[in-house]
Amino acid sequence: MAKGFNVLFVTSEVFPYSKTGGLADISNSLPQALNSLGNDVRIVTPKYGQLDERKLQIHEIKRLKDLKINANGKETKFSIKSSFIHGKNTKAQMYLLENQDYFKNKGIYQNSKTKKDFPNNDERYIFFCKAAIEILEILQWKPDVIHCNDWQTGLIPAFIKTVYNNNDYLKNIKTLFTIHNLAYQGNFPKSMFAKTGLPESVLTDKGGLHFGQFSFLKTALNFADKISTVSEKYSEEIRSDKDFGCGLEDVLNARKKDLTGILNGIDYSIWNPVVDKLIPYRYTYQEIPLKYENKRELLEKYKMIYDEEIPLLGIISRLVDQKGFDLIEKILPQLMKEDIKLIILGDGEEKYQKFLKKAEKKYKNKLAVEIGFDETLAHQIEAASDMFLMPSKYEPCGLNQMYSLRYGTVPIVRNTGGLADTIVDYRKPNGNGFLFNKYDSDELLKIIQTALNMFKNDKAKWNKLLRQGMSLDFSWKVSAKKYMKLYKTVSGSK
Ligand code: ADP
Ligand code: GLC
Numbered sequence: 009m010a011k012g013f014n015v016l017f018v019t020s021e022v023f024p025y026s027k028t029g030g031l032a033d034i035s036n037s038l039p040q041a042l043n044s045l046g047n048d049v050r051i052v053t054p055k056y057g058q059l060d061e062r063k064l065q066i067h068e069i070k071r072l073k074d075l076k077i078n079a080n081g082k083e084t085k086f087s088i089k090s091s092f093i094h095g096k097n098t099k100a101q102m103y104l105l106e107n108q109d110y111f112k113n114k115g116i117y118q119n120s121k122t123k124k125d126f127p128n129n130d131e132r133y134i135f136f137c138k139a140a141i142e143i144l145e146i147l148q149w150k151p152d153v154i155h156c157n158d159w160q161t162g163l164i165p166a167f168i169k170t171v172y173n174n175n176d177y178l179k180n181i182k183t184l185f186t187i188h189n190l191a192y193q194g195n196f197p198k199s200m201f202a203k204t205g206l207p208e209s210v211l212t213d214k215g216g217l218h219f220g221q222f223s224f225l226k227t228a229l230n231f232a233d234k235i236s237t238v239s240e241k242y243s244e245e246i247r248s249d250k251d252f253g254c255g256l257e258d259v260l261n262a263r264k265k266d267l268t269g270i271l272n273g274i275d276y277s278i279w280n281p282v283v284d285k286l287i288p289y290r291y292t293y294q295e296i297p298l299k300y301e302n303k304r305e306l307l308e309k310y311k312m313i314y315d316e317e318i319p320l321l322g323i324i325s326r327l328v329d330q331k332g333f334d335l336i337e338k339i340l341p342q343l344m345k346e347d348i349k350l351i352i353l354g355d356g357e358e359k360y361q362k363f364l365k366k367a368e369k370k371y372k373n374k375l376a377v378e379i380g381f382d383e384t385l386a387h388q389i390e391a392a393s394d395m396f397l398m399p400s401k402y403e404p405c406g407l408n409q410m411y412s413l414r415y416g417t418v419p420i421v422r423n424t425g426g427l428a429d430t431i432v433d434y435r436k437p438n439g440n441g442f443l444f445n446k447y448d449s450d451e452l453l454k455i456i457q458t459a460l461n462m463f464k465n466d467k468a469k470w471n472k473l474l475r476q477g478m479s480l481d482f483s484w485k486v487s488a489k490k491y492m493k494l495y496k497t498v499s500g501s502k
Contacts, residue, residue, distance in 0.1 A: 011046075012045065012046035012048060013049075013492065013495045013496075013499065014047070014048045014049075014149070014150065014151040014152050015042065015050070015151050015152065015153050015154075015155050015495060016049075016140065016144065016153075016154045017039050017050065017155045018051075018154060018155065018157065018161045019031065019035040019052075019053055019158075019160075020053065020054065020116065020136070020160035021116065022036055022051060023036040024036075024383075025053065025064055025091075025102075025104070026054075026056055026059070027383075028381075030188065030272070030405065030406070030407045033275070033278075034272055035157065036093050037275035037278075038273070038488065039100040040093060040098040040100050041273060041275075041483075041484030041487075041488040042488050042492070043099065043100055044098045045489070049155075050149070051100055054104070054110075055104035055111055056111050056114070056116055057111060057112050057113045058115070059104070061089075065091055066089050066091045067089060067090050068089055069089070072087060072146065074087060075088065075143075077135070077138060077139055077142055078138075078205075079131075079134055079138045079205075080134055080135060080203045081202070081203055081205070084107060084108075084109050084135065086135075087105075087106045087107075088105060088146070089105075089106055090104070096277055103147075105136065105139050107139075110135045130194075130196045130203065133160045133162075133194065134163065134204055134205075136160065137163040137164045138163075138167060138205075141164060141168065141172060141178060144177070144178065144181075145175075152181070152495065152499040153182050154168070154182070154183045155184045155186065156185045156232065157185075157188060158186070158187070158189065158192065159193055159194030159223075159224040160194065162223075162226075162227050162228035163227055164228075165183040165227075165228055165233070166206055166210055166216070166231040167206070168181055168183060168231075170206055170210065182233045182234075183231070183232045183233050184232060184233065184498050185234070186237070186238065187236070187237045187246070188405075189330075190254050192225075193223050193225040193254065195218060195219075197221060198211060198220065198221055198222045201216075201222045204222075206227075214230060215230055216230070219255060226256060226259060229259045229260065229263060230259060230263075233266070234267075234497065235260075235267045236268050236494060237267070237404060238271065238272045239269050239271050239404060239425050239426035239429045240429055241269070241424070241426065242403070242404045242405065242425040242426060243269030247260045247264065268494065270487050271405060271429055271430070271487055272426065272487065273482060273483050273484030273485070273486070273488065274407065274410050274411065274414070274482045274484075276414065276483055279390070279410075279415075280414055281299070281391055281414065281415050281416070286383070286384045286387035287387055287388055287391040288302055288305050289301040291391075293416065293478040293479065299415075300316050302391040302392040303316075303320055303392040305388075306320075306388055306389065306391075307320065310376035312373055312374070312376065313373070318349060319349070319460060320348070320350075320392060320394050320395075321348055322350075322351050322390065322393030322395070322412075323351070323397045324389055324408055325353075325398075326354065326356045327354040327357050327360035327364075328356050328360075329357075329401060330401055330403070331398070331400050331401075332398070335399050336399065336452075339452055339453040340371075343453065344374055346456075349374055349375075349376075350374065350375045350376070351375075351389055351393070352378070353378045353385050354377075361379050364377040365377060390408075390411050390412060390415040390417055391417075393412075393417045394417065394418065394463060395418050395420055395456075395459055395463070396408060396417045396418070397456070398421040399420075399421065399447075400421070402424055403421075403425040403426050403427045404425055405426030405429075406425065406430070409421050409431055409441070412477070413441070413478065414477075414480075414482075415478075416474045416478050418441055418474055418477060419440070419442070420441065420444075421443055421444075422443070422445075422447065422452075428443070431443055434473055440476050441477065442458060442459045443455070
């Protein structure tokens with residue numbers, strides 16, 4: 009086996025410490041998968057105000073307390089706290105950065121109390137990017153690669169290549185930047201640029217200047233040694249199609265040879281009906297009647313009548329435009345005429361919250377809506393549903409369709425990004441779900457009706473589809489090795 013790499017994995021979310029979406033799951037599972045292949049991957053992440061040190065086993069280290077750093081034009085104190093994420097036979101070291109100026113309040117990107125973005129998100133992540141780099145010398149641990157994720161880490165490659173290029177310890181460290189979502193760019197008025205401490209040359213089109221603003225993401229795309237996205241299809245879409253490129257197509261095309269797509273993997277010790285402790289009845293693919301017990305229990309919780317023959321559709325999602333809620337809004341009256349039940353768990357934009365709560369009242373006994381973030385309920389919906397809806401406008405990878413496959417919950421998805429790379433049309437011999445092409449409400453309704461029809465009238469076909477999905481392996485086995493290959497190219501060694 010090739011010698012392992014030292015990698016600093018920098019991320020703004022890690023399950024179970026902090027999570028708004030899939031990035032948190034990946035930041036937990038990928039480092040562990042890589043460590044089991046002989047690498048030393050360590051995670052650095054903010055210690056947000058809501059984290060419970062006792063519950064999450066976060067420890068203080070005396071010599072890493074009250075350190076000083078210059079960020080945003082002033083000196084600030086911070087501490088590095090330690091914790092480990094664990095699997096059955098795997099683990100990864102976590103460094104949590106504690107700081108009273110930037111990460112004292114409860115909330116990840118939004119203040120939990122006001123539900124509004126923190127007004128100083130620029131400063132919060134400038135501090136984070138600088139501190140993630142400066143801790144390396146303090147720890148006397150040198151990575152071959154700093155693996156950055158999403159805009160919150162976007163200034164790291166530029167810092168390494170400019171501010172720290174005189175620092176012998178840091179200057180040769182290579183950077184990989186993974187795009188989990190190109191639409192979230194960390195764009196700020198350019199008047200804040202001075203706070204970064206980066207040279208003026210970075211505030212140009214070849215750096216982070218983006219339609220008159222300063223963009224953390226664009227800065228990363230121009231400075232990282234290599235760039236990756238979380239599925240192959242998305243890596244093509246963002247270069248070739250304006251609807252996906254979010255104004256960054258040209259930058260991405262200029263870096264075409266440095267851009268690759270690696271499909272996310274799933275942690276089957278967490279998302280697996282055979283071992284899932286959060287669901288009432290655990291089951292294998294030979295025990296589908298137990299899946300129906302989960303369906304019965306969830307429907308009863310929402311005071312809906314259980315009938316094995318009436319399909320239950322599930323949605324677990326951030327309530328944002330990306331996830332296709334405008335299509336769902338359009339088709340809902342017609343969908344509710346079908347003999348189905350629908351359970352939706354979501355958190356996010358108020359316009360969608362309002363629409364869903366209103367709809368729940370109107371379609372009592374058929375539709376249940378839970379607004380909020382609820383990890384346990386997410387597992388229970390995966391286990392209980394017959395079908396999972398994910399009509400995304402775009403989807404860099406998507407994890408829920410892969411979770412659904414393992415839970416025998418047949419995905420109905422739009423043919424885009426990671427959904428296209430994982431879901432195979434039901435008409436093919438290796439089919440595992442239902443796909444629609446155009447982002448259009450009629451197409452969505454039609455494909456749902458096709459699925460309902462098969463569920464009701466062709467059980468043999470349905471069961472085959474469900475079992476085929478359950479037998480697939482989307483673990484990190486393949487993708488973690490691809491990251492290792494990429495680390496090898498990035499670091500230019502080993
Ligand atoms: P994205 O990262 O774009 O939100 P993914 O499919 O990659 O989409 O990952 C979403 C992750 O977040 C999954 O683990 C899903 O179960 C979880 N999730 C999304 N919304 C909620 C919610 N309201 N409550 C609990 N879990 C949620
Ligand atoms: C982003 C994307 C999602 C992806 C996740 C993890 O939030 O929206 O498609 O699965 O990151 O990479």
